[in-house]
Amino acid sequence: MAQITMTQALNLAIDEAMAEDPGVFCLGEDVSAKQGGGVFKVTSGLTEKYGEHRIRATPISETAIIGAAVGAALAGQRPIAEIMLMNFVGVCMDQIVNHAAKLRFMSGGQTPCPMVIRTTTGVGVGFGGQHSDMLEAWFAHVAGIHVVTPSNPADARGLMRASIDANDPVIFIENILCYGLKAEDPGPGYRVPLGKAAIAREGSDISIITYGRTVLDALAVADDLAKEGISVEVVDLRTIAPYDEATVLASVRKTGRALTLHEAVRPFGTGAELAANIQEKCWDSLKGPVRRIGGTFSAVPFASHLEQAWIPTKPQIVEQIKASLGKL
Amino acid sequence: MAEIDRDKLLDIYTRTMKVNRTDEKFRELLMGGKVAVMYYCVRGQELVSAAAMAALEKDDYVVCTYRGQGEQTAKGIPMEKWWGECLGKATGTCKGKGGTMHITDPETGIMVTTGVVGSGLPIANGLAMASQNNGDGRVTLVSFGDGAANIGGFHEAMNMAQLYKLPVIFLCQNNRYGEHTAYADHTDSPNIAARAAGYGMPGVTVDGNDVHQIYPAVKEAVDRARRGEGPTLVEAMCYRMMGHFFGADFSYMPPEHIAEMKAEDPLPKLRKVMLEHQFTEEQLDAIVADIDAQINAAVEHALAAPLPDVGEIYKDVLEETA
Numbered sequence: 066m067a068q069i070t071m072t073q074a075l076n077l078a079i080d081e082a083m084a085e086d087p088g089v090f091c092l093g094e095d096v097s098a099k100q101g102g103g104v105f106k107v108t109s110g111l112t113e114k115y116g117e118h119r120i121r122a123t124p125i126s127e128t129a130i131i132g133a134a135v136g137a138a139l140a141g142q143r144p145i146a147e148i149m150l151m152n153f154v155g156v157c158m159d160q161i162v163n164h165a166a167k168l169r170f171m172s173g174g175q176t177p178c179p180m181v182i183r184t185t186t187g188v189g190v191g192f193g194g195q196h197s198d199m200l201e202a203w204f205a206h207v208a209g210i211h212v213v214t215p216s217n218p219a220d221a222r223g224l225m226r227a228s229i230d231a232n233d234p235v236i237f238i239e240n241i242l243c244y245g246l247k248a249e250d251p252g253p254g255y256r257v258p259l260g261k262a263a264i265a266r267e268g269s270d271i272s273i274i275t276y277g278r279t280v281l282d283a284l285a286v287a288d289d290l291a292k293e294g295i296s297v298e299v300v301d302l303r304t305i306a307p308y309d310e311a312t313v314l315a316s317v318r319k320t321g322r323a324l325t326l327h328e329a330v331r332p333f334g335t336g337a338e339l340a341a342n343i344q345e346k347c348w349d350s351l352k353g354p355v356r357r358i359g360g361t362f363s364a365v366p367f368a369s370h371l372e373q374a375w376i377p378t379k380p381q382i383v384e385q386i387k388a389s390l391g392k393l
Numbered sequence: 394m395a396e397i398d399r400d401k402l403l404d405i406y407t408r409t410m411k412v413n414r415t416d417e418k419f420r421e422l423l424m425g426g427k428v429a430v431m432y433y434c435v436r437g438q439e440l441v442s443a444a445a446m447a448a449l450e451k452d453d454y455v456v457c458t459y460r461g462q463g464e465q466t467a468k469g470i471p472m473e474k475w476w477g478e479c480l481g482k483a484t485g486t487c488k489g490k491g492g493t494m495h496i497t498d499p500e501t502g503i504m505v506t507t508g509v510v511g512s513g514l515p516i517a518n519g520l521a522m523a524s525q526n527n528g529d530g531r532v533t534l535v536s537f538g539d540g541a542a543n544i545g546g547f548h549e550a551m552n553m554a555q556l557y558k559l560p561v562i563f564l565c566q567n568n569r570y571g572e573h574t575a576y577a578d579h580t581d582s583p584n585i586a587a588r589a590a591g592y593g594m595p596g597v598t599v600d601g602n603d604v605h606q607i608y609p610a611v612k613e614a615v616d617r618a619r620r621g622e623g624p625t626l627v628e629a630m631c632y633r634m635m636g637h638f639f640g641a642d643f644s645y646m647p648p649e650h651i652a653e654m655k656a657e658d659p660l661p662k663l664r665k666v667m668l669e670h671q672f673t674e675e676q677l678d679a680i681v682a683d684i685d686a687q688i689n690a691a692v693e694h695a696l697a698a699p700l701p702d703v704g705e706i707y708k709d710v711l712e713e714t715a
Contacts, residue, residue, distance in 0.1 A: 087526075087527070088526075118526055119526070121522075121557070123553065124549070124552055124553060126549035126553055128515055128545060128546045128549045128550075129515045129518065129546065129550050129552070129553040131515070132512070132515020132516045132518060132519060132546065132549075132550065133516075133519035133522050133553065134519060135515075135516050135519055136456075136504075136505075136515070136517060136518060136519020136520040136521070136522065136523065136533075137520070137522050137523040137526070138519070139504050139505065139516070139519070139520060140454070140504075140519070140520050140524070141523065142523045142526060142527070144519070159509055159512055159546075160516075163507075163509055163512065164505070164507070164509075164512060164516060168497075168505065169710070169711070169712075170490060170709045171490060171491040171495040171497070172487050172490075172491055172495070172497035172499075172709075173485070173486070173487035173488035173489075173490050173497075173705075174488075174708070174709040175486075175487065175497055175498075175499055176497055176499060176504065176505070177712065208710050208711075209710055209711060211711070231712070232712040233711045233712055260713075307711070
């Protein structure tokens with residue numbers, strides 16, 4: 066099988082879904098061929114195949130974009146709406162939280178809202194405070210939405226297909242730094258079910274529960290620590306909410322130690338919910354407190370060295386693991 | 394303005410009285426303490442809703458607001474289901490989980506009732522976009538008040554609708570108040586319809602208390618949308634003859650405003666038009682009596698209906714639990 070980048074993986078998943086179902090269409094800023102197929106090229110080549118009605122370039126109007134996706138979804142279509150950068154969800158939170166997420170419930174199940182909101186973010190490219198945040202916890206706190214993020218190209222392809230298939234809204238977070246990752250193409254029709262975590266690496270001493278780009282850090286640290294005789298298990302949630310509780314708890318019961326890791330700021334982050342749940346349900350298996358790593362509780366800074374200091378680092382992960390194991 | 398044929402007049406009259414009698418009944422129940430729920434009175438705006446719904450086909454989509462009783466009942470939601478929902482019963486349109494502010498009934502085209510001012514316009518665009526994509530010939534009408542014209546989503550939606558020539562009708566029921574704030578205290582421009590020009594869209598202001606103005610205006614907008622010529626902003630001037638919600642103080646309305654709205658009450662005006670068109674007092678009274686009988690039966694049914702099962706709080710969150 067060929068090697069593909071994450072960008073190509075997403076493009077292939079959207080392409081095959083559009084080919085199979087005329088109700089699938091994309092809308093968002095700069096997404097069509099006239100603008101070059103999206104700022105990160107995820108929708109590149111699709112306008113030529115499916116026309117401007119199905120790859121709709123929109124005005125810079127996030128509320129109108131998400132509102133249109135909600136309406137089209139209520140009418141039975143499967144829109145894929147792009148919010149160019151995750152911080153811009155602040156503009157359209159009403160449509161996501163009060164409408165997309167709640168219309169199934171408030172209508173007594175009559176109006177499900179099958180739509181994907183693709184959005185990009187990531188710390189490490191110097192975009193500063195309003196273009197870098199991971200805001201997954203905002204959505205994880207809202208009933209009625211799936212929150213998904215891939216850490217590798219194969220999962221990107223499979224999660225995107227599953228997200229388009231889903232009969233509920235999905236926030237699909239793409240990390241800018243992961244677009245260029247390359248891996249073997251899992252091939253046409255590949256799907257990764259929502260709500261199913263992956264054991265990215267098996268281990269026996271501690272479980273790192275993470276998702277998205279920080280999975281790569283966790284795997285790198287696990288490699289390094291293996292040389293020191295420390296066996297790290299890495300759980301890639303893939304779906305952040307509602308998450309695969311069974312896999313997480315089973316991993317922690319096996320290793321007896323847990324570390325949550327995310328790029329988003331630590332206070333009130335998803336790691337807090339994971340830690341609380343693990344401590345409630347795995348108390349007897351735990352050999353120590355659940356540890357949490359997250360971004361610094363300030364705006365993402367611009368200068369490169371500040372940005373690198375802001376973000377969770379591999380030495381921090383090593384330190385927390387060793388502290389947990391009493392090996393500091 | 395074009396003459397409206399007798400059948401259509403009768404249709405509009407029947408829908409108008411259905412809206413009015415439903416409103417009267419609701420206030421009677423609330424006043425009598427039989428029911429205690431949020432209700433946003435539509436007294437004074439019955440004709441706008443009824444005429445607008447009479448200009449649509451059964452399959453057309455409607456998005457309305459918490460003050461949406463007019464659109465909902467005039468579009469034809471079965472009364473038992475409507476009352477069931479308003480009383481929070483298992484027999485309601487939404488199994489009692491939506492309530493007065495979130496009535497949804499896709500079968501009659503009531504796709505969303507939003508409790509957030511101005512949020513319906515962007516969603517209406519999406520329904521219309523689906524129709525444009527799949528060529529089903531439907532149009533979408535979204536109703537909102539003058540207060541909604543000042544929220545960002547209004548502008549985003551108007552621009553997008555015109556850009557794509559979406560089959561959507563923006564119906565602004567200018568009832569002179571945004572919640573408790575008078576029009577002149579929230580907007581300095583003389584009307585809302587003029588804003589349409591800023592988006593390259595036709596906009597028209599009509600007297601919502603005059604059937605010969607409101608119906609043709611909405612009908613023309615519907616026809617334009619169905620011909621693929623794009624959206625229209627129709628501003629219907631009307632009065633909210635009560636407070637923002639039932640029980641709310643509206644002593645802030647100046648006496649001259651109250652006198653003006655009483656003089657412009659759409660119901661006596663419409664009755665006069667009906668009589669001019671050779672409908673008799675007896676015919677018109679019989680229509681109202683029939684509506685009252687239907688409403689009373691629906692209310693009795695809803696009052697006697699079971700409450701939703703408590704387990705419903707876990708259902709319809711995501712598909713897996715539906």
